[in-house]
Amino acid sequence: MIIKQLSVFLENKTGRLTELTGILAENDINISAFSIADTADYGILRMIVGRPELAAQILKNKGFTVKITDVVGMIIPHRPGGLHKALQIISDNNVAIDYMYAFASGESKATVVIRAESLHKIIDVLQDHKMELLKEGDVYQV
Amino acid sequence: MIWNEHYECMEREELLKLQGKRVKEMVKRVYDTVPFYRKKLQEQGIEPNDIKGIDDLSKLPFTTKQDLRDNYPFGLFAVPQPDIVRFHASSGTTGKPTVVGYTHNDIQMWSEVVARSLTMAGVTKADIIQVAYGYGLFTGGLGLHYGAEKVGASVIPISGGNTKKQLQLMEDFGSTVIACTPSYAAYIGESLVEEKIDRRKIKLKAGVFGAEPWTPEMRTQIEQVLDIKAYDIYGLTEIIGPGVSMECQFQHGMHIFEDHFIPEIINPDTGEVLPYGELGELVFTPATKEAMPLIRYRTRDLTRLHAEKCECGRTLVRMEKCVGRSDDMLIIRGVNVFPSQVESVLLEMSETKPHYLIVVDRENNLDTMEIQVEVEEEFFSDEVKELEGLRQRIKANIVSTLGISAIIRLVEPGTIERSMGKAKRVVDKRNL
Numbered sequence: 001m002i003i004k005q006l007s008v009f010l011e012n013k014t015g016r017l018t019e020l021t022g023i024l025a026e027n028d029i030n031i032s033a034f035s036i037a038d039t040a041d042y043g044i045l046r047m048i049v050g051r052p053e054l055a056a057q058i059l060k061n062k063g064f065t066v067k068i069t070d071v072v073g074m075i076i077p078h079r080p081g082g083l084h085k086a087l088q089i090i091s092d093n094n095v096a097i098d099y100m101y102a103f104a105s106g107e108s109k110a111t112v113v114i115r116a117e118s119l120h121k122i123i124d125v126l127q128d129h130k131m132e133l134l135k136e137g138d139v140y141q142v
Numbered sequence: 143m144i145w146n147e148h149y150e151c152m153e154r155e156e157l158l159k160l161q162g163k164r165v166k167e168m169v170k171r172v173y174d175t176v177p178f179y180r181k182k183l184q185e186q187g188i189e190p191n192d193i194k195g196i197d198d199l200s201k202l203p204f205t206t207k208q209d210l211r212d213n214y215p216f217g218l219f220a221v222p223q224p225d226i227v228r229f230h231a232s233s234g235t236t237g238k239p240t241v242v243g244y245t246h247n248d249i250q251m252w253s254e255v256v257a258r259s260l261t262m263a264g265v266t267k268a269d270i271i272q273v274a275y276g277y278g279l280f281t282g283g284l285g286l287h288y289g290a291e292k293v294g295a296s297v298i299p300i301s302g303g304n305t306k307k308q309l310q311l312m313e314d315f316g317s318t319v320i321a322c323t324p325s326y327a328a329y330i331g332e333s334l335v336e337e338k339i340d341r342r343k344i345k346l347k348a349g350v351f352g353a354e355p356w357t358p359e360m361r362t363q364i365e366q367v368l369d370i371k372a373y374d375i376y377g378l379t380e381i382i383g384p385g386v387s388m389e390c391q392f393q394h395g396m397h398i399f400e401d402h403f404i405p406e407i408i409n410p411d412t413g414e415v416l417p418y419g420e421l422g423e424l425v426f427t428p429a430t431k432e433a434m435p436l437i438r439y440r441t442r443d444l445t446r447l448h449a450e451k452c453e454c455g456r457t458l459v460r461m462e463k464c465v466g467r468s469d470d471m472l473i474i475r476g477v478n479v480f481p482s483q484v485e486s487v488l489l490e491m492s493e494t495k496p497h498y499l500i501v502v503d504r505e506n507n508l509d510t511m512e513i514q515v516e517v518e519e520e521f522f523s524d525e526v527k528e529l530e531g532l533r534q535r536i537k538a539n540i541v542s543t544l545g546i547s548a549i550i551r552l553v554e555p556g557t558i559e560r561s562m563g564k565a566k567r568v569v570d571k572r573n574l
Contacts, residue, residue: 007524009517011554037526041551044524063556065522098525115525 001123001133002070004052005113008045009065012038017045023062029055033113035101046101048073048113071115072122073134078110086112086131093125145261145293146254149401150456154449157457161404162195164429169193169202172435175220178213179437199404199427200415204438207240210380215241221433231279232379239279242379243433249288251430252382255399256289259388262397262454263348263373265319267294270345272312274322274330275353276302276563281383282353286321289385295319302326303562305333316345324356324364324372325565328496331367346370352377352384354564355464355482359489360496374463380439381428387461392453395460402430405459406438407447418449424461472502472568474509477546481567484513487539493521493532497558500548503571512549513540519555 010016017036024031034047046069049055056066076082083102090097095116102112111134116122126133144150152160170190172179182203183189192198210218215238219226227246231239244252265271271290275282283301290297298311302322308330311317320327327349334341346368352375361372376396377384386403387396398405403426407416410423424443428435443464451457465480472479481500488494495516503510515536523529529552536550559566 005524007522009522009552009554011557039526039530042529042553044526044529046524063554065517065519065554067522067524069524 001072001135002119003048003073003113003134003136005069005071005115006045006047006049006052006056006059007067007069008047008059010036010043010045012041012043019062020045020059020064023058024049024055027055027058029058033101033103033111035099035113037099046099046113069115070119071113072119072126074112074114074126075132075134076110076112078104078106078108082110083112086126089125089129089131090116090122093121095122095125143261143264143266144455145258149399150258150397150458152401152457154457157400158196160401161429162197164401165196165199165404165427166190166193168427168429168435169437172220172437176218178209178217196404199406199438202427202437204413204425204440205436206440207380207442210240211238214238216243218434218436219243220435221245226433228284229279230281230284230379230383232281240379245432248382248431248433251402252285252385253288253292255382255385255402256285257292258399259375259385260286260289260293260295260319260350262388262390263319263350263371264391265290265293265295265348265350269293269295269318270298270315271295271319271321272298272300272308272315272317274300274302274308274320274326275384280353280563281377281379282321282323282563285377285383285385286350290321305330305562306337309334309337309339312346313339313343318345319348319350320346320368320370321350321375323353323561323564324351324360325354325496325561326563327351327364327368327372328360329560329562331364335367341369344369348373350375350388355470355480357482357486357489358463359486363489363496376461376464378441378443380436381426381441382431386426390452390454390456394452395448395462397452397456397458397460398447400458403428405447405461407445408440410440410442410444418447418459421446421465424464470568472500472511472570474502474511475546477544479511479544479546483543484540485567487536487543488515491536491539493518494536495555497560498567499558500568501571502568509572510549511546512551514551514553514558516555516558517552 030050032048037044059066076086098115100114104110173190225245226243228244231241273286277283349370349372364372374389375384377386387398389396406425407422416422424441424445425438427438445464446462448460497516499514501512533550540548
C-alpha cells in the first residue's frame with residue numbers, strides 16, 4: 001500500500017526544472033503526478049514516476065539531491081464532497097498530514113497522494129472505512 | 143623523527159645567540175645592498191653597528207606588504223639579478239603581485255626547512271608523496287617538491303586539479319602522503335566517496351595541508367573521510383613559501399624554524415613587542431635569506447607563540463593556528479568577521495558540508511551577509527518545515543558565534559565551486 005515518491009531539492013534557478021524533466025524524458029521515465037513546494041530560495045519537487053529507484057539513481061548521477069519518500073495514494077470519487085469525506089475520516093482519527101497533492105484520473109476517479117506522520121496508521125484508518133488505496137503494482141502508471 | 147636535530151633541538155640560549163649573529167649580518171648586508179633599507183635605517187638614525195644581538199631586533203623598522211608593492215618588482219632584492227635562480231609571486235587580489243626571488247642557497251635552505259617539515263609528518267625516503275599543490279608562480283607545488291626530494295621520498299608532481307587523475311594515481315602508484323590545500327583535500331575526499339573507490343586500495347596515511355586558513359573541525363572531517371592524519375604546514379611567499387613552520391606529531395601548534403625565520407608577536411596598533419603567550423600580529427625576519435631578506439615583515443596573521451619545550455624534543459617555538467589573516471577579515475556592520483568562524487559553525491553541524499560561500503553586499507547603506515550552504519544529501523528532507531528548521535538552526539548558530547545575523551541560503555550539494563587551490567570563500571560586492 002505504500003508507494004515510492006521521488007523528492008528532489010531544487011534551487012530556484014532558471015532552467016533547473018527543465019534540466020530534470022529533460023533527463024527523465026531521455027531515460028523514458030514517465031511522470032504520473034507531481035507537485036512543487038516552493039520557498040524563496042529553493043523548491044522541493046515531489047513526483048510519482050515509473051521505475052522510481054532507477055529514476056532516483058539517474059538523477060543522483062546527474063548531481064541532483066534526491067530522496068525516495070514513502071507516501072500513500074488514496075482513490076476518491078471525482079465528484080463534489082469526495083475529498084471532504086476522505087479528509088473527515090482522517091481527521092476524526094487524529095492522523096496528522098504533512099503534505100498532499102491530487103490529480104484526477106479519468107472521469108470518475110481522483111487520486112490523492114498523502115505523506116503523513118504515520119503511514120501505517122493512515123492506511124489502517126482508510127481501509128477500515130473501505131476507502132480505495134492505490135497498490136504499488138498499478139501505481140507507477142496511474 | 144627529527145630531520146636536523148642540531149638546529150631543531152638547540153638550547154634556546156644558543157639559538158638566541160645564533161639569531162643575534164644572523165640578524166646583525168643581515169642588517170649590514172641590506173644596508174649595503176638595498177637602497178630602500180639604507181634610507182629607512184638612516185631616517186631612523188640606525189647604523190648597522192647599533193645591532194649587536196637579538197635584543198636589538200625591536201629597534202628596527204617594520205617592512206609591510208605595501209613596501210613590497212612600492213618596490214615592485216625587484217626593488218628589495220639584495221643580490222644582482224644574475225644570482226637569482228628562481229622567481230615566485232603571490233597573486234595579490236588587489237594591484238600588482240608580490241614578487242620574490244631566490245638564490246641557489248635560498249633554494250637549498252627552503253628545501254631544508256620543507257624536509258624538516260615533512261619529517262615531522264613522518265615522511266621518509268620510503269614514502270610516495272603526491273604533491274597536489276599548484277606548480278608555478280605559487281610557492282606551494284615547487285616548495286613541497288624540493289623538500290620531498292631532499293628527504294628522498296618519491297615525488298608525484300601532479301599539481302592541483304584533475305581530481306579523477308589524482309585518485310587514479312593515488313590508487314595505482316600507492317601514494318602514502320598527499321600535500322595540497324585543505325579545501326582541495328576535502329574535495330578529493332568527497333570525490334573518493336563519490337567514485338566509490340575502496341579505501342583499502344588506497345595507501346594514504348598522512349596529509350600535509352596549508353596555504354589557507356582551516357579550522358580544527360575541517361581537520362577532523364578530512365581525517366575521517368580520507369582516513370589519514372592531517373598536518374598543518376604554514377608559510378608565506380614573502381618569507382619563503384611553505385615550511386616557515388610545521389606541526390610535529392603532537393600537534394601543539396606549529397614549530398617555527400627559528401634559526402632561519404625569527405618570529406615576534408606585536409601589538410598590531412602600536413607595534414610594541416608582546417611576550418610569549420599573548421595574541422598579536424606575527425612578524426618575521428628571515429635572516430638567512432640572500433635574495434630578499436626582509437626586516438621585521440608584518441604578516442598580518444594573528445596568533446600566539448609558545449616557547450616551552452615540546453614533547454617531541456624540539457626547542458623551537460610553536461605558533462598557534464592563526465586566528466585569521468587580517469586581510470581575510472570582513473567588517474560587516476562594524477563587526478569583525480572571519481570566514482573561519484563561519485566554517486566552524488557549519489562543521490559543528492552534521493547536516494551541512496564544509497563548502498560555503500559568503501556574499502557580502504550593501505543595500506540602502508546597510509551591509510548584508512548571505513551565507514550559501516550546501517545541504518548534506520543524507521539530511522535532505524522533502525518537508526519544507528524540516529529544511530526551514532535547519533536554516534533557522536544555522537542562522538541561530540551564526541548569530542551566537544559571529545554576533546551578527548546572516549541570510550542563510552540552502553543550495554544544492556556540489557553547486558558551490560570546488561577549488562583546486564586556495565578556496566574562494568568570500569564575494570564582497572561592496573565598493574569599499
